[in-house]
Amino acid sequence: MLLTIGRPVDTEDFENGLAAVVEQMFEAMYEAGGVGIAAPQVGISKRFFVMDTRDPDGDRQPQVFINPEIVHVEGEQVGNEGCLSFPGLFQEVQRDMRVIVRAQDIKGDEFEADLSELAARCALHETDHCDGIVFIDRVTPLKRQLARRKIKTLQQTGEWV
Numbered sequence: 001m002l003l004t005i006g007r008p009v010d011t012e013d014f015e016n017g018l019a020a021v022v023e024q025m026f027e028a029m030y031e032a033g034g035v036g037i038a039a040p041q042v043g044i045s046k047r048f049f050v051m052d053t054r055d056p057d058g059d060r061q062p063q064v065f066i067n068p069e070i071v072h073v074e075g076e077q078v079g080n081e082g083c084l085s086f087p088g089l090f091q092e093v094q095r096d097m098r099v100i101v102r103a104q105d106i107k108g109d110e111f112e113a114d115l116s117e118l119a120a121r122c123a124l125h126e127t128d129h130c131d132g133i134v135f136i137d138r139v140t141p142l143k144r145q146l147a148r149r150k151i152k153t154l155q156q157t158g159e160w161v
C-alpha cells in the first residue's frame, strides 16, 4: 500500500464518508504526535492527506488536501524528517523551501495553499505518500542503505511493526 500510487479521490468518495475518514486520520495523527498523515498510511490507496503544522501561536490548524498537486516550488531546505510509518527512523532530507499546492477541500472545492519551511516539507512528504513515494526514497543511496539497516535492527528489537 505504501509503495502504490494512490487513485484520485472522486465524487463517489466525497459522497461516501470521506469526511469521517478524514476525522479519523486527524485523530490518529494527533495521537501519534505527527504533523501529517496520508491515506496510503492508513490502508487507503487514494490521493489525500491531512496535516497540522500549527499556527505561530502553537494552536491547532488542521488542513486537508484532496488530490494534491505541487504547482510551484522554490528554494531549498535540509532537515531531519520522520514518518509515522517508519517509527524511530529519522533521515536528513532535502526539500523545497516553498511550495504552492493545489488541492480540493473536504467539500470538493479547489484551493491553493502557499506553504514554506515545515509546512512545505510536510506537504511534500505527504504528497509523496499519495504517489507511493516514501521519504527514504528521497535520500542518497548510501543513506538509504544505512536506513534499511536501521529498519532491520528496529525489526529485530521488535520496535518495528
Ligand SMILES: [Zn+2]
Pocket: 082, 083, 084, 085, 125, 129
Ligand atoms: Zn510519512
